[in-house]
Structure formats: C-alpha cells, structure tokens
Amino acid sequence: MKALRTVSARTMEIVDIPAPEVLPGEVLVDIHTVTLCGTDIHIWEDHYATELPIIQGHEISATIAQAEPGAVDAEGVPLAVGDPVVIHPLLPCGVCPPCRQGRENACTQLSVLGCYTDGGFVEQLALPANRVLRVPEGLDLRTAALVEPVSIAYHAVRRARPQEGERAVVFGCGAIGLIAIRALKDRGCEVLAIDTVPARTITARRCGADETVVVGPERPAREAIAEWAEPWGPEIIVEATGVPQCLEDAVHAIACTGRIVCVGISERPAQIPLRSLPTKEIEILGSRNCQGGLGEPLRFVARYRDLLRELITHEVGLPGVSAALQLMADRAVGVGKIAVDVRSSLATPLRVALDDAPTEEDLYAAL
Missing domain, CATH: 3.90.180.10 (Medium-chain alcohol dehydrogenases, catalytic domain)
Known part of the structure; x- marks a missing residue:
C-alpha cells in the first residue's frame, strides 16, 4: 500500500x-x-x-x-x-x-x-x-x-476549572486558541482573545470572543488586559502561542488566585518574577494532550460542526x-x-x- x-x-x-x-x-x-x-x-x-x-x-x-x-x-x-x-x-x-x-x-x-x-x-x-x-x-x-486538536484545547480549558461569570483571556487565535474560546464561552466565561494578526481576531469573534485585541509594539498585551479586566484582572489565562513574552504578560496580568494554563510549546525560556507566584497565589498549569479520551471532544465537534468546518x-x-x-x-x-x-x-x-x-x-x- x-x-x-x-x-x-x-x-x-x-x-x-x-x-x-x-x-x-x-x-x-x-x-x-x-x-x-x-x-x-x-x-x-x-x-x-x-x-x-x-x-x-x-x-x-x-x-x-x-x-x-x-x-x-x-x-x-x-x-x-x-x-x-x-x-x-x-x-x-x-x-x-x-x-x-x-x-x-x-x-x-x-x-x-x-x-x-x-x-x-x-x-x-x-x-x-x-x-x-x-x-x-x-x-x-x-x-x-x-477531534484531536479539539481535544487539546478542551483539556486545557478543563485544566483552568472555569466558573460561570469568570473573565478569561486567550493568547493566540490559532486552532487551539479558537476552540478554547468556544469551550470557555460554553462554561459561561467572558472572553478576551489576543493575537498579532487582525484576521485571526475576526475568526475569534465568530467563535464567541466578547472582545478581541490585536497587540504589537503600539498596543501591549498587558495594557489591553488591564483595561479589559479592570480593576482586578482576569481569573483565567490560556496561553496557546508558546511565545515566552505571552507567559510573562500572563503572570503580570492575572488576578490574584488566578489560573494560567500553558498549552503552547516552545524551547525558549520565559522570565517570570518569582515574587508574583506566592504574592498573588496564582497557579501555572501545564496542559498536555487530552485526559479521559475523545468522547467529550467528539461531541463538541458534532455540536459545532458548522463553525469548525470553517x-x-x-x-x-x-x-x-x-x-x-x-x-x-x-x-x-x-x-x-x-x-x-x-x-x-x-x-x-x-x-x-x-x-x-x-x-x-x-x-x-x-x-
């Protein structure tokens, strides 16, 4: 064959x-x-x-x-x-x-x-x-x-333990980020989507993002998140880019007791002030593959087949x-x-x- x-x-x-x-x-x-x-x-x-x-x-x-x-x-x-x-x-x-x-x-x-x-x-x-x-x-x-990429994003969202009414930021509007946006919305979260490419943020809106921001030198992510989630910051951040700066921004922007889920992969190091972890009592969680099989992600795909087909x-x-x-x-x-x-x-x-x-x-x- x-x-x-x-x-x-x-x-x-x-x-x-x-x-x-x-x-x-x-x-x-x-x-x-x-x-x-x-x-x-x-x-x-x-x-x-x-x-x-x-x-x-x-x-x-x-x-x-x-x-x-x-x-x-x-x-x-x-x-x-x-x-x-x-x-x-x-x-x-x-x-x-x-x-x-x-x-x-x-x-x-x-x-x-x-x-x-x-x-x-x-x-x-x-x-x-x-x-x-x-x-x-x-x-x-x-x-x-x-279903397999959906399962990756779905697991990352489960790791975040979202609650209805919480504010969530998603770094990166590629496939994983877009699916995470929809899954967070299903759990009743308000979602801000961040990317460097305008067209991707348009798709993020179609996936349910309440607000989108195109970031760059003239529009830093930290500034955008602070304005959107004032005064306390977001309870959840999903980092789906693997860009070290995004994790650094996430640690700076996350609310006290918030959860950061890292699903983006990179060999590059990030510089994080260690004081932020105990002082804000935040959680930084890794997310790898999908726990518990493909059953729930498959049902997610069936429910949103038209959106995902796009x-x-x-x-x-x-x-x-x-x-x-x-x-x-x-x-x-x-x-x-x-x-x-x-x-x-x-x-x-x-x-x-x-x-x-x-x-x-x-x-x-x-x-």
Missing part, C-alpha cells in the same frame, strides 16, 4: 509499504482525512523529539475495514465494517505513575501515532479497538478529523503535503487548518477546501 514518509528534513516521499497485520483485539481502518498542525511542521523540519524517517499524521478520521465479531470502540459502542471513526493517537504504557493515576495523556513513556511512531499518512492502519471512537451520524469525516481553509492529497507544510511554516501567510484527503491523488500543491468559505469582508460584516 501507499504511504507518505518523511525521510529527512523537509523531504517527503511516497513509498510502498506492506499492508498492516491485524492482531487480536485490533481493528483495521481505511484512512480518510488527516489534518495538519504545528507539530507536523516541526517534525517535517526535523526540529522535533522524534527520529526520521517516520510516517506523519496524528489528526485522523477513518472507516472500519476489518473488525472482530463483538469489537467495540473506546466507549463500548459496537463496531462494524464501514463505520466512520476517529483515532485517538496516544499510545500510553499503562504502568507508569501518570497512567496509574488515570492521566495517560502525561505518560512518561508516551508514544503518539504520527509523532513518535508511524501514523496516518498511509492507506490503512491496524490499531487497538480502544483507540478508535465511532463518529456520530451527520458528522462528516473531514470535520471529524479535527477552520479548514485548504485541502490537499498526499502528493501536496510537503507544499502544504511549507505554506503553514510561512507565518506571514493566512492559512487555517489544512485537510489531507489520503484517498486523493490530488497533486496540485493546494486548493481552497470550501468554495463558499467566507472572505475577511464577510466576517467583518457578520460582527
């Missing part, structure tokens, strides 16, 4: 590999759609904690091609050939302290499909039945592939993935999520996935 393999930095090749062997307790799936994220860029650039070559792809939807009689998904729903499913890419060890605590998302020996072991840029995968979840009726498989701005086949990653790596180019149709031989670099996708002018008019 065909697979797309990253063989070295910025180099991908379509190769022939053996069809997978299906072991007892496993299902065989036909891959339908894989969506791309920032992690895929880092792997493709060989700036990630993995070894090349590897078959990337961890945001995956598929259909069941083979299942044992009586096979059930992660929530105990019976599985049959042809069923649409999403794949939970986490492969925890099951025995380390986090796993024993029910926090497999932070497993000390965690492997992830498409990140540390071969993933979804392939025609078929064999994997344990408890790593798939049946897609509800009415949810298309391209949109369903967004986040997919481009579509490509396996031959165009490298060009898609190049486009995503260019921070000056406005691009949302890119969907990879694994079944397609589409060789053109990219095409707009939604012919009727709203323009920036349309979004302004809708506010």
Whole structure:
C-alpha cells in the first residue's frame, strides 16, 4: 500500500509499504482525512523529539475495514465494517505513575501515532479497538478529523476549572486558541482573545470572543488586559502561542488566585518574577494532550460542526503535503487548518477546501 514518509528534513516521499497485520483485539481502518498542525511542521523540519524517517499524521478520521465479531470502540459502542471513526493517537504504557493515576495523556513513556511512531499518512492502519471512537451520524469525516486538536484545547480549558461569570483571556487565535474560546464561552466565561494578526481576531469573534485585541509594539498585551479586566484582572489565562513574552504578560496580568494554563510549546525560556507566584497565589498549569479520551471532544465537534468546518481553509492529497507544510511554516501567510484527503491523488500543491468559505469582508460584516 501507499504511504507518505518523511525521510529527512523537509523531504517527503511516497513509498510502498506492506499492508498492516491485524492482531487480536485490533481493528483495521481505511484512512480518510488527516489534518495538519504545528507539530507536523516541526517534525517535517526535523526540529522535533522524534527520529526520521517516520510516517506523519496524528489528526485522523477513518472507516472500519476489518473488525472482530463483538469489537467495540473506546466507549463500548459496537463496531462494524464501514463505520466512520476517529483515532485517538496516544499510545500510553499503562504502568507508569501518570497512567496509574488515570492521566495517560502525561505518560512518561508516551508514544503518539504520527509523532513518535508511524501514523496516518498511509492507506490503512491496524490499531487497538480502544483507540478508535465511532463518529456520530451527520458528522462528516473531514470535520471529524479535527477531534484531536479539539481535544487539546478542551483539556486545557478543563485544566483552568472555569466558573460561570469568570473573565478569561486567550493568547493566540490559532486552532487551539479558537476552540478554547468556544469551550470557555460554553462554561459561561467572558472572553478576551489576543493575537498579532487582525484576521485571526475576526475568526475569534465568530467563535464567541466578547472582545478581541490585536497587540504589537503600539498596543501591549498587558495594557489591553488591564483595561479589559479592570480593576482586578482576569481569573483565567490560556496561553496557546508558546511565545515566552505571552507567559510573562500572563503572570503580570492575572488576578490574584488566578489560573494560567500553558498549552503552547516552545524551547525558549520565559522570565517570570518569582515574587508574583506566592504574592498573588496564582497557579501555572501545564496542559498536555487530552485526559479521559475523545468522547467529550467528539461531541463538541458534532455540536459545532458548522463553525469548525470553517477552520479548514485548504485541502490537499498526499502528493501536496510537503507544499502544504511549507505554506503553514510561512507565518506571514493566512492559512487555517489544512485537510489531507489520503484517498486523493490530488497533486496540485493546494486548493481552497470550501468554495463558499467566507472572505475577511464577510466576517467583518457578520460582527
């Protein structure tokens, strides 16, 4: 069968590999759609904690091609050939302290499909039945592939323990930040969204942000937050950029006893005055992957399918993935999520996935 393999930095090749062997307790799936994220860029650039070559792809939807009689998904729903499913890419060890605590998302020996072991840029995968979840009726498989990034944002919001009426700030209006905005609004929070790109803040409004701010040298984030959340500051800040300055601003701006959740990833250090932590008695929480499976995030995607579908701005086949990653790596180019149709031989670099996708002018008019 065909697979797309990253063989070295910025180099991908379509190769022939053996069809997978299906072991007892496993299902065989036909891959339908894989969506791309920032992690895929880092792997493709060989700036990630993995070894090349590897078959990337961890945001995956598929259909069941083979299942044992009586096979059930992660929530105990019976599985049959042809069923649409999403794949939970986490492969925890099951025995380390986090796993024993029910926090497999932070497993000390965690492997992830498409990140540390071969993933979804392939025609078929064999994997344990408890790593798939049946897609509800009415949810298309391209949109369903967004369940994995939704789960990342959903877990970050749960870590923040939001309460109705609290004020929350989200740094970064990429996919994770946008989904976090919607999840915070669902919990009754008032939300300020911050980004450096005006178009992203427009999308943040569509996702429910009460206010948005485009920050830069002339409009510092600390100043914007102080004005919006006066006099005490916000109770919650979700840092979804990985930019050290954003964490520094968050510590400065957060209310006493507030919670800061860090879901953005970076190797760069941040400078935080240690006095702020005990004096304000704040919590700085890391958020990794998703605890508790994909059930709640999948229901979130089904509920907001129309909104989330708009986040997919481009579509490509396996031959165009490298060009898609190049486009995503260019921070000056406005691009949302890119969907990879694994079944397609589409060789053109990219095409707009939604012919009727709203323009920036349309979004302004809708506010």
